[in-house]
Amino acid sequence: MPKGPLMIIGGAEDKLRKRTILREFVAAAGGEDARIAVVPTASSLGIEVIEVYDALFRREGAGDVIAIRPETRDDAHDQTLVASLRAATGIFMTGGNQLKLSAIICGTPLGDAILDAHERGVVVAGTSAGASIQSSHMVAFGGPGSTPKQRMTQVAAGLGLLDSSVIDQHFDQRNRYGRLLMIVSQSPQLLGIGVDEDTAAIVEQRVVHAPDDPDVAEGYDGAPHALLRVVGRGSVTIFDPARITTNAYEAKRSNPILASGIVLHTLPEGAVFDLTTRTLVPPDRRVAIEEAASFAEASHDLRQMARDIAAADASPTVLRRRLARTRKKSTPAAAPDGVTS
């Protein structure tokens, strides 16, 4: 099944402090055995961007960092460049202008080499423009606002690492709800994925066990599912328009669009979403430690009482007194600050 992880980063990933996302990328690329290819084509800078990521990845322990920098479609047919990319164990596409990036690499041997690398298990990451290009359908450009309006954004073809999807970035910070809603209203077969800054949606192939509930278990045929896991400071927003009612095909000019019945998921760090079934993967049940301790104690008391009653040696008065003693003993262990009762 090897299909490599995708790291879809919403832009402005932390480069100075905790560097969680960049660290996770270097580890996925193989750490000291990593050979990371940086593709800075979206950027209007160039050498500066390469230098920054080179330094960042080496600081996280990457073995080798190379630059793959096509600036024309001719460059993207250069066999030497394509061959260097084939040797990479991790690919990182920088931010900038996603339409420049897609115009130069999509449908070229270099673009195909990125798709091939993903197929054989290599991690492919991209931030901002480098995130947008990963979906089959790409936000080319557009304006801000939370209400979806006709013509507020343009769609172009992306690289298609993630199929049936449209990705947007800087999602909270640049208020891009509206434009992503416009796109999924016009194309309800797409899943809309909005990623906040300093946040990554990491998509991995996993075999998922069928749930016990036979109604839900249908479709779990042993084929791997694409699971999206969230890392970072913000959230990943998902719009599932499968059951939408919309007037997007007839809304005039730049009028607001009707979109009724979109299912919305907003997922912070740690959340896992199954893209195959379009449902949240239930989080592990977390138990508050103090609550667990207090229940364990109560359970011990109850067992003691049961023994007493069974031995028929205890009057209600004796029981009451014993209970009072136990309660008094356990009072100092009352809930500490921050635990609700």
Added chain:
Amino acid sequence: MPKGPLMIIGGAEDKLRKRTILREFVAAAGGEDARIAVVPTASSLGIEVIEVYDALFRREGAGDVIAIRPETRDDAHDQTLVASLRAATGIFMTGGNQLKLSAIICGTPLGDAILDAHERGVVVAGTSAGASIQSSHMVAFGGPGSTPKQRMTQVAAGLGLLDSSVIDQHFDQRNRYGRLLMIVSQSPQLLGIGVDEDTAAIVEQRVVHAPDDPDVAEGYDGAPHALLRVVGRGSVTIFDPARITTNAYEAKRSNPILASGIVLHTLPEGAVFDLTTRTLVPPDRRVAIEEAASFAEASHDLRQMARDIAAADASPTVLRRRLARTRKKSTPAAAPDGVTS
């Protein structure tokens, strides 16, 4: 059943040009027979706000406009003030600080008189703060942003004209997705309603006919439904969290909140939403006039052909010629600009 219409206006309603919303309010209040009570308590201005709305409502033909301006809870117990409100055929609450408005009128004879007026069929409108206070649960204040985060907003008790709901305003313009998502994640029995500027959600009681589909017809017992209709330039956004999965009860500090499975509706002018069943009321089927004309013509041709065949006087060649003649005739009427084929 009389329960009056509610007009929930997202702030900044057009006062100078088309004035659609204010005009609709004056009409609902009775036009030249209207006796409109303006409640400017939310505003830090006072006489200026009253003067503006007085002029606006009179320009739309309102018979009488009075000011009801309690500035303390004592004022809101004043029987003269309460009596003037009782004579109103329409009530309009201005913008400003909704927490000031609710602190002064909720739970007083004046607040109760507004609820009574609604019960007996009087239209109650409010813009901005005057919109927020209409829901059972009220956004007191909070910050902007599209990603829901713990503690980003505060809830207070509203007047409760609309039960089981929380209303937010200036929704698109001030990017208030996040805070409304936070509230419905913490209180999934509430319906979240976000209203854009110069836009009104008009809620009216209507007996709705049960749909033909017996699966859907359940619950249509002849009792009136609350229908929300949208008027104005922007949209009304509805968050239905009935089937939410969330960690809102345990998210720490100001971290992003997990909210999965919220159903989202974004409704532009003309859309009608059934608050009782929480579903979109299907829009009337609209037929493009040219498309209809072209089908009518084709249908006429087909009837002619059927007659010809029935009369057994026509060879295929005759039919083809006749068809070619008819088509040629109708070519100039081809689809005009703006009609897709």
